Every structure is written in structure tokens, then in C-alpha cells.
Amino acid sequence: MARVLVIGGGIAGTAAALALHRAGFEAVVHESHPDSAEDIGAFLTLASNGMRALAQLDASAAVTAIGFPLTSLRVLDDTGTERAHGPMGEVSNPLLHYRCLRRGDLNTALQAEAARRGVTVRHGARLVSVEDGPHEVTAHFADGTTATGDLLIGADGLNSTVREAISPGTRPFHAGQYVFYGYTRAGVPPGADACITMVRGSGAAFGYAVSPDGEAYWFARVTGGPLSAEELAQGTPADWRELLLPLLRKDGTPAADLVAATGDDLMVTNATEIPTGARWRSGRTLLIGDAAHAASPATGQGASMALEDAVVLAKSLRDAPDTDTALTLYETLRRPRVEHNITVSGNISRGTHTPSAASRPSDEDLVRLLEWDADLWAERHPL
DSSP, X not given: OOEEEEXXXXXXXXXXXXXXXXXXXXXXXXXXXXXSOSOOSOEEEEOHHHHHHHHHTTOHHHHHTSSEEEOEEEXXXXXXXXXXXXXXXXXXXXXGSEEEEEHHHHHHHHHHHHHHTTOEEEOSOOEEEEEEOSSOEEEEETTSOEEEESEEEEOOOTTOHHHHHHOTTOOOEEEEEEEEEEEESSSOOOOOTTEEXXXXXSSOEEEEEEOTTSOEEEEEEEESSOOOHHHHHHOOHHHHHHHHHHHHTTSSSSHHHHHHTOOSOEEEXXXXXXXXXXXXXXXTEEEXXXXXXXXXXXXXXXHHHHHHHHHHXXXXXXXXXXHHHHHHHHHHHHHHHHHHHHHHHHHHHHTOOOOOGGGSOOXXXXXXXXXXXXXXXXXXXXX
């Protein structure tokens, strides 16, 4: 197996192409958007595990050139009183520091790194159907073109066309909250450098981090039913401020001032997730990233899980004796961890019981799993 079609040029797809290229496979990314910035509005945080995955792809420099590091976490109650403040992540290694950055900037950086390494990223290629045969798989695009390979990776996000082809009954569903994201340079409170502040508000869960040049990146998670497609399409930043501010003004925290000072750099989205146990594979087609295991944003692990996927997939294909065995190995290794994240994140969003830490796959195992030179197949099938 040598030729891999990657559908989707976001974080999961581009990282998978980088990993496959490093493992010696020919990977071509087919992205429906006309340019690299699929989503320029929301920001995200890459956790230490995501940064570790990037390091295994020799792609750390591409990402540390953008965004800013986070090395501590502060927690405030609804009165604004600090309840906790401590280190966050693997602070001893600068390459593994948490990193706050805009999603569109991360997409652009990863695609630029892919191009630098000779990986083709084809834009404006909207998938319409997948034809999976016994010896090859063919992708059909809206412009009438096709592409054929030995394996097709569906990394096309929450509303995946690839998932619709292999598991039409699987639909994302509302996770109990809607989420605001915004940016402002006004009304920014003083605080420690490289710190993210979480506010346990009475009406919303709020968080913010301030970049070295003084711009606050903030989010708010509000419990409630999903906003309709019409509301999301027609709503303005002023509408979102009017919706959010009454929930924040009852508390004595910096949250309301940050939102009030935010101009047009404000957006809202529904928190959604993919049900656990959903199908990931069919023949020569596999789902990764949000297409396979989207979780609510409460744990902040979506992008990091996608980067882990990329490394483990490439290593499975490199190390296993054949493609089918590799895909089975990949799913066996990934499903417990990502579905644990779906469950925990969804429970946080819905305010329900969170499973104990004992059910979470070991971080020590993850370090070995991601280590590029460790042979996944040989370690599990010793002579």
C-alpha cells in the first residue's frame, strides 16, 4: 500500500499527510475550501499531548512560530476570588507547552509545512462520493475529477461526507451547550504571563488567556439547547453580546468587561459530539479526527486528539504486516482513548457525572505510543 487519499485539509488531514509522508507513503490532501484558512474565527488550545504528537512529526517549529504558550492555569469563582493557580502541562519542556492559537492559523501553518515537504494539498476539491473496490478506492469530486488510491482517509470534520458514505446512520448531536469565542485588546485585566484563567461563573463557564501583545482570547460555554441554523447564520456580534452579557454581569469576575469590550471579533457555535461506538471503517476507507470522534469542546482536546490520530495511523500502516491489520491495530489503539474524551467532555458540558481517572488510558502508554521509532506491531507481537 503506497497511495493514500486524504479528504480534508484541516488539522487531522494535514497532520495525517505529514505523518504518512514521514512514514514513506504517498499522500495527497483534497480540501474543499478554496484556501488554507478553513475556519478563521475560533481559537483552540493544543495540549501537551498534541504538542508531543507534533514533535514526533518534526513539525514543532511550524506551530511554535504562531500563537503563544500557556504554562499555568488559574481558577476564579463567581466572585472573582482566585481559588487555584498552578502549572499546566509539561512545563519543563518548551516544545510541549500548551499553545493557544487561532484554528485558521494552525491550518495554514500545517499546510505550509506539508507543501515544504512536497506533500500535495489540492484546494477546491469537494468530495461527493466514494467508490470502494477490492483493490483500490476512488474519490469523486464536485468538479467532475476523480482520484484513486490504495486507502482513503476521511478527515473532513464534523459533517463528514466520508462518514455519510460508510456510516450513514451516524449523526453528530447536541452536547448540551453553545459556545462563544471572542478577541479584544480593550478591558484586559492584569495577570500572570502565559496563564489561562478559568472562571466558574453562575451563568456560564468562561475562560481567557492574554497574548504577549495584549490581546485577550476568550470563550464562554452556556448550557442550553442548540441554536438553530437560522440563528447562527443571521446572528451578529451585537446579538451574541446581548445574549451573553446578562449571564456574566451577575458575577464579580472580569468576564462581562471582556465581552462588553469585544467588537466584531465574536462568534458562537453549538457544542456537538459523535456518539461513541460509531463505525470508523469500511473496506479501504477510514475516518479520523472529528469525522470519527468529535467531542464537545469542554476538555479542549479535539485538535490534540487529531494530532495523536495522525501519528498512530502512520505508525500502524508502517509497522503492521498489511493494510487491514494496520487499520484494525489503529482502531484498537485509538478508540478507548478518544471515546473516553467524548464521554468526559460531554459530561462536563451536560453537568453530569464524569468517569473516574482510573478509566482513562495511561499517559505513560501514550508517550510510548507516539514515539516515532517505537514499532507498534513488534511491541504487541513479540517473537
